[in-house]
């Protein structure tokens with residue numbers, strides 16, 4: 001089990017600069033310098049997390065009337081997701097995104113969000129579950145034990161496999177080195193499918209695919225576009241097995257020591273961000289897929305998509321449809337996985353739930369049961 005009390009890694013110059021500026025102030029400003037809140041994200045600019053952090057920055061700077069400046073650090077500038085989490089725990093960062101695929105090493109119960117076929121296929125159902133106050137309170141108790149404050153829990157979209165061959169059933173994963181985030185549950189999940197699961201930081205995935213050190217990876221569409229994974233793999237499969245769920249978090253001490261006014265400002269901003277990010281992630285799935293098709297044409301690469309894309313096709317204008325799809329000689333669509341095929345993956349996922357109950361921490365059973373019951377309730381409500 002990983003803990004936070006490892007020796008801190010050297011801070012990057014950008015972070016030191018910002019600390020010095022915050023203390024010393026800048027010469028061209030007669031008034032006291034704004035206080036700086038640092039917000040690290042696990043993704044690059046233009047991503048879902050970036051849009052979240054940039055909107056947080058806009059709202060906080062506006063509401064504080066310039067008394068607070070928010071600096072957003074994209075992935076790589078302060079290290080990997082694991083480094084960011086450590087810096088948040090130590091109070092070097094005030095805010096950060098912390099995804100279960102990485103934070104799950106420190107809060108094992110959080111790996112429940114990595115289980116396949118647990119959540120609904122309906123976005124609105126998943127959204128209702130993730131916003132359930134009792135679930136958020138339960139998880140926040142676990143964050144508190146690690147010196148963190150859970151601010152929000154949200155989906156960044158449906159997970160998609162990119163590979164160099166067709167994957168329709170677990171047997172197709174055989175001899176596939178498949179990159180996953182560094183959580184034990186993700187290793188168990190893809191090993192259960194028959195792949196050789198390979199943990200690796202996000203920033204290394206593109207080169208590893210390019211150099212054939214790995215044969216595939218899994219991420220939402222916007223990430224496949226932003227990180228250019230489509231340029232180094234030739235199949236995209238939408239198995240409808242999971243969403244990429246992430247969390248926004250703060251350093252607990254920083255959060256509790258805020259004045260009541262500032263804490264309310266943070267809480268209100270986080271509440272405003274919920275509908276904002278839900279719409280952003282939806283839009284980025286559509287925009288991302290368009291960009292992938294443009295990029296694949298530009299690079300003159302083959303791409304086969306296995307998924308139900310009628311929603312996407314319906315959003316294209318006639319000229320976009322002609323250019324990106326009908327006249328795209330190197331694009332092919334293949335039939336989405338049917339229920340029998342998905343059932344084979346679902347069956348293998350059953351054993352991973354057992355692994356979660358063993359390694360998912362003291363409250364694994366409680367967290368899993370709570371989520372299952374919330375999903376059922378929200379499904380029933382959605383069906384009227």
Ligand code: 6CS
Pocket residue numbers: 042043081099156181201202218219220223244
């Ligand atoms: O696959 C990963 O490692 C990353 N994927 C996303 C969509 N966000 C952050 C994370 O590190």
